[in-house]
Amino acid sequence: MDRLILTNRIEGETAMSRRTFFQGTGLLLGFALTGASTESVFAAPASQVVENEVTGTFAPNGFIRINPTGAVTLVIPMIEMGQGVYTSLSMLLAEELEVKLDQIQVQHAPPNHALYVNSIIGIQNTGGSASVRAFWTPLRQAGAVGRNLLIAAAAKRWNVDPAACRAKDGVVFDASGSKHLGYGELATAAAKLPVPPAATVKLKDPKDFTLIGTRAKRVDSPIKVDGRALYGIDTRLPGMKVAAVAISPVLGGKAKTVNDKAALAVKGVRQVVNIDEAVAVVADHTGAAKKGLEAAAITWDDGPNGKVSNADIVKQLEEESRKPGAVARNDGDAGKALAAAAQRVDAIYQVPFLAHAAMEPMNCTVHLQKDRCDIWVGTQAPTITQSLVVELTGLPKEVIKIHNHLIGGGFGRRLEADGTVLAVKIAKHVDGPVKVIWSREEDIKHDMYRPYYLDRLSAGLDAAGKPVAWTHRIAGSSVMARYYPPYVKDGLDPDAVEAAAEPPYALPNIHVDFVRVEHPGVRTSWWRGVGPTHNVFVVESFIDELAHAAKQDPVAYRKGLLGHNPRALAVLSLAAENAGWGSPLPARHGRGISVQFAYGSYTSQVAEVEVAADGSVKVKRIVCAIDCGMYVNPDTIEAQVQGGTLFGLTAALHGSITFKDGRVEQSNFDSYLPMRIDEVPVVETHLIKNAEAPGGVGEAPTAIVSAAVTNAIFAATGKRVRSLPIDTNSLKSSS
Amino acid sequence: MAFTLKINGSPHEIDVDGDIPLLWVLRDVLGMTGTKFGCGQALCGACTVHIDGQPVRSCQTSVDSIGDSAVTTIEVIGQTPQGAALQKAWLELEVVQCGYCQSGQIMSAAALLKDTPKPSDADIDSAMSGNVCRCGTYQRIRAAIKQAAGV
Numbered sequence: 001m002d003r004l005i006l007t008n009r010i011e012g013e014t015a016m017s018r019r020t021f022f023q024g025t026g027l028l029l030g031f032a033l034t035g036a037s038t039e040s041v042f043a044a045p046a047s048q049v050v051e052n053e054v055t056g057t058f059a060p061n062g063f064i065r066i067n068p069t070g071a072v073t074l075v076i077p078m079i080e081m082g083q084g085v086y087t088s089l090s091m092l093l094a095e096e097l098e099v100k101l102d103q104i105q106v107q108h109a110p111p112n113h114a115l116y117v118n119s120i121i122g123i124q125n126t127g128g129s130a131s132v133r134a135f136w137t138p139l140r141q142a143g144a145v146g147r148n149l150l151i152a153a154a155a156k157r158w159n160v161d162p163a164a165c166r167a168k169d170g171v172v173f174d175a176s177g178s179k180h181l182g183y184g185e186l187a188t189a190a191a192k193l194p195v196p197p198a199a200t201v202k203l204k205d206p207k208d209f210t211l212i213g214t215r216a217k218r219v220d221s222p223i224k225v226d227g228r229a230l231y232g233i234d235t236r237l238p239g240m241k242v243a244a245v246a247i248s249p250v251l252g253g254k255a256k257t258v259n260d261k262a263a264l265a266v267k268g269v270r271q272v273v274n275i276d277e278a279v280a281v282v283a284d285h286t287g288a289a290k291k292g293l294e295a296a297a298i299t300w301d302d303g304p305n306g307k308v309s310n311a312d313i314v315k316q317l318e319e320e321s322r323k324p325g326a327v328a329r330n331d332g333d334a335g336k337a338l339a340a341a342a343q344r345v346d347a348i349y350q351v352p353f354l355a356h357a358a359m360e361p362m363n364c365t366v367h368l369q370k371d372r373c374d375i376w377v378g379t380q381a382p383t384i385t386q387s388l389v390v391e392l393t394g395l396p397k398e399v400i401k402i403h404n405h406l407i408g409g410g411f412g413r414r415l416e417a418d419g420t421v422l423a424v425k426i427a428k429h430v431d432g433p434v435k436v437i438w439s440r441e442e443d444i445k446h447d448m449y450r451p452y453y454l455d456r457l458s459a460g461l462d463a464a465g466k467p468v469a470w471t472h473r474i475a476g477s478s479v480m481a482r483y484y485p486p487y488v489k490d491g492l493d494p495d496a497v498e499a500a501a502e503p504p505y506a507l508p509n510i511h512v513d514f515v516r517v518e519h520p521g522v523r524t525s526w527w528r529g530v531g532p533t534h535n536v537f538v539v540e541s542f543i544d545e546l547a548h549a550a551k552q553d554p555v556a557y558r559k560g561l562l563g564h565n566p567r568a569l570a571v572l573s574l575a576a577e578n579a580g581w582g583s584p585l586p587a588r589h590g591r592g593i594s595v596q597f598a599y600g601s602y603t604s605q606v607a608e609v610e611v612a613a614d615g616s617v618k619v620k621r622i623v624c625a626i627d628c629g630m631y632v633n634p635d636t637i638e639a640q641v642q643g644g645t646l647f648g649l650t651a652a653l654h655g656s657i658t659f660k661d662g663r664v665e666q667s668n669f670d671s672y673l674p675m676r677i678d679e680v681p682v683v684e685t686h687l688i689k690n691a692e693a694p695g696g697v698g699e700a701p702t703a704i705v706s707a708a709v710t711n712a713i714f715a716a717t718g719k720r721v722r723s724l725p726i727d728t729n730s731l732k733s734s735s
Numbered sequence: 736m737a738f739t740l741k742i743n744g745s746p747h748e749i750d751v752d753g754d755i756p757l758l759w760v761l762r763d764v765l766g767m768t769g770t771k772f773g774c775g776q777a778l779c780g781a782c783t784v785h786i787d788g789q790p791v792r793s794c795q796t797s798v799d800s801i802g803d804s805a806v807t808t809i810e811v812i813g814q815t816p817q818g819a820a821l822q823k824a825w826l827e828l829e830v831v832q833c834g835y836c837q838s839g840q841i842m843s844a845a846a847l848l849k850d851t852p853k854p855s856d857a858d859i860d861s862a863m864s865g866n867v868c869r870c871g872t873y874q875r876i877r878a879a880i881k882q883a884a885g886v
Contacts, residue, residue, distance in 0.1 A: 080833075081833050082831075082832030082833030082834065082870045083832070084832070217826070217829065218829055218831065220831070220834065221825070221826050221829060221830075221831050221834075222826065223834075224831040224834030224837050225821075225822045225825045225826060225830075225831065225837060225841060226769065226809060226810065226812075226813055226822060227767075227768070227769015227770070227808070227809035227810045227838050228769065229834050230768065231835060233768075233771075233772065234762075234768035236766055236768070242763060266752070267751065267752050268751065268752070284763075284764075285751070285755070285759050285760070285763035285764050286759045286762070286763050286772070287751065287752075287755035287756055287758075287759030287760070287763070288751070288752070288755065288759075290759075290775075291752070291754070291755070357869060358833075358835075358869055359771070359773050359779070359781060359833065359835040359836045359867065359868070359869050359870075360771070360773075360833075360835045361772065361773070406833070406834070407833060408771070408833050408834070408835025408836075409833045409835060409869050409870060410833075411869070437772070439775055440773065440774040440775055440776070440778075440779075441775075635829055639829065639832060639872070639875070642871055642872070642874050642875070643832055643870045643871035643872060644871070645871070646871030646873070647869070647870075647871055650871075668774055668775075668776050668778055669774050669776075669778040669779050669867060670776070670778055674779075674867045674869060675871075675873075676864045676865075676866075676867065676873075677859070677860060677863045677864055677866070677868075677873040677876065677877065678860035678861075678863075678864045680871070680873045680874065682874060683874060
């Protein structure tokens with residue numbers, strides 16, 4: 001039984017219009033703190049989660065299906081959005097199940113908390129760089145259970161000791177190797193055997209892995225090079241209509257006038273749906289729907305948020321950040337140590353709102369019928385999505401079918417179900433299936449943004465330049481307080497302070513606190529990381545400021561503070577060595593370094609930049625060292641380091657969402673700029689191999705890159721960048 | 736208005752307004768979903784197809800502008816020598832991540848190699864800078880184009 005509890009609790013919300021818009025984003029996830037153990041995925045009976053399952057299918061747990069034809073299916077709990085989980089999770093299962101990777105087909109798991117919870121997050125969500133970390137043990141256990149049962153079925157048939165049999169590539173062999181049976185031939189018999197508790201099965205010693213740790217080929221590549229891959233936006237159903245949508249440009253506003261007649265006069269347009277917060281034009285194809293939407297010439301009533309502006313938001317943060325916040329860390333007496341320090345350094349850092357701008361615009365297809373509702377969407381949060389549709393339709397959970405799809409870039413955007421909520425509201429007025437597609441402009445203007453943060457820091461140095469006091473106050477929106485309220489204790493959002501409360505350095509007197517500041521008219525959410533994407537920039541820039549104040553080399557200074565932290569020291573040294581730290585560079589060139597512990601992994605980067613006389617920044621090279629413990633696929637890790645670095649670098653160089661008159665000022669790739677092939681640096685990855693617990697990779701390089709680059713800019717120009725995106729005007733050569 | 740479009744070697748009858756972009760005819764009317772919608776303003780290249788061998792952004796190409804020209808999409812680009820070589824290199828170097836932009840990337844790269852069989856880095860920059868990848872696969876895209884071209 002899924003214990004998802006849902007309410008519409010929205011802290012500080014009063015305006016009904018805004019409440020309506022937010023419906024589905026104010027969640028109380030009652031199970032979030034129950035400490036879902038890895039064992040819980042085996043606790044529920046492996047019910048029929050796969051539709052049209054063949055009789056006699058071997059289904060010892062939620063993950064494995066082997067039918068009598070020998071087809072092996074991994075019912076995959078996490079969604080593929082580019083990070084490689086189709087491949088890495090299949091590898092975990094295949095290693096212990098003793099099948100070849102190409103023998104496994106993957107099928108998206110339905111929403112089912114008991115079977116598919118991500119134990120790191122506490123929900124069946126794909127996020128937090130947590131998929132491999134969460135399923136490292138459960139999928140290996142699932143595979144081992146399956147293998148043992150298949151071997152037992154064969155041994156029973158041959159009347160031999162199972163201990164003398166072995167399995168390889170989906171076949172069980174007897175001791176002599178003369179008898180063998182394929183998994184398909186054994187499926188029905190194995191299905192009748194009692195399933196042992198997962199924790200009792202013996203797993204392979206990592207030194208015996210033959211698949212985990214190898215550069216196995218991605219299983220989703222072939223369908224992605226010839227157009228066969230199907231994303232949510234590619235959904236096509238008999239009788240399906242397509243809807244183009246315009247959402248109130250100001251959050252909480254509503255449509256004032258809509259020219260239905262003009263829209264309906266467009267060839268192919270069937271219907272205009274006005275739900276106040278948005279207007280949809282339903283048509284035979286998207287071209288007609290978009291043309292109809294334009295013809296509708298909608299005017300809007302802005303509602304209460306028509307005056308929201310970035311200037312006011314920053315002013316609010318500046319004021320609120322003067323007040324003490326929820327304490328995340330308080331070691332020693334930072335105030336006293338600061339007062340007694342030989343030298344004091346103070347700084348204010350700011351980072352902007354950021355959009356996701358995934359390549360696949362927001363979309364969702366809904367077929368709402370009297371007694372069921374089918375949803376076709378790519379979602380990182382299937383249980384949340386299902387619960388919201390229950391609430392919107394009044395239908396029981398069992399008849400809400402979430403058909404999950406490949407996602408054309410998630411980056412945290414699809415942890416939110418607002419796109420599905422909007423589509424269901426529209427579908428209530430449409431007879432038959434309807435696919436709601438947002439334009440790129442709607443996608444950027446109605447994103448849920450990585451929060452704007454303002455940070456105040458102070459440090460005291462002793463006569464030798466060592467930090468003896470460190471205070472850090474973070475002010476900004478709390479995504480966690482809205483999304484996972486039980487994780488917020490006494491006002492402290494643990495995500496907002498991640499990598500700030502526990503910098504890797506030896507800091508004897510440290511005080512870190514968080515001031516929650518919400519901005520009416522602005523929706524904030526997860527990004528490719530949230531807390532660390534801002535905190536590492538701040539902490540790693542500020543430690544660089546301290547190195548400069550101490551007149552020490554940035555690498556040597558950090559090493560002096562990492563004596564107690566061998567893994568951080570190791571990645572720092574590895575990145576510095578491979579980047580040629582210390583070797584001479586031409587004028588206005590510089591190297592910068594950063595190091596972090598976040599998402600369970602240690603990462604360090606060195607950036608090499610050139611700053612032109614006009615202030616423009618060319619990032620020439622990035623060297624990244626990462627220690628993510630035991631890993632599944634080094635090629636995927638390199639791909640994530642390359643891509644994650646560029647995601648963070650794009651934001652550092654170009655990313656900023658701003659508000660004026662309640663409206664987002666950016667709208668498409670000409671005003672919210674992506675990096676393109678002609679401006680990206682080469683990214684080198686140096687991977688440390690060890691036997692530590694697996695760490696996350698997808699978000700780590702995104703979080704670390706900004707500080708490496710801005711520290712390099714300081715080395716090249718002497719100018720400290722304390723706000724993002726980098727203002728090239730401030731970097732012009734004075735000569 | 737009725738049009739007959741030559742797409743991937745076959746004629747297709749369609750009945751839409753002449754100003755409807757080719758992208759939506761391909762995706763919604765004809766069900767060829769390999770060509771992707773990314774921005775609608777020719778800013779990202781996800782919708783790239785070939786018209787008479789030239790790369791164009793189908794989101795900004797109205798159906799009434801195509802006439803008798805031959806439209807080629809990702810679904811059949813593997814039948815050309817450049818397309819086949821690129822798809823092979825894409826797989827060997829594991830270029831894709833989410834994969835959403837890759838149809839457009841391969842279509843732009845195939846047009847590049849047809850006209851410039853041995854591209855320089857500058858040629859690659861020039862031909863490929865209209866194609867956005869938010870996963871950041873550019874480093875591997877460049878390497879795969881070079882591998883396919885044998886440079």
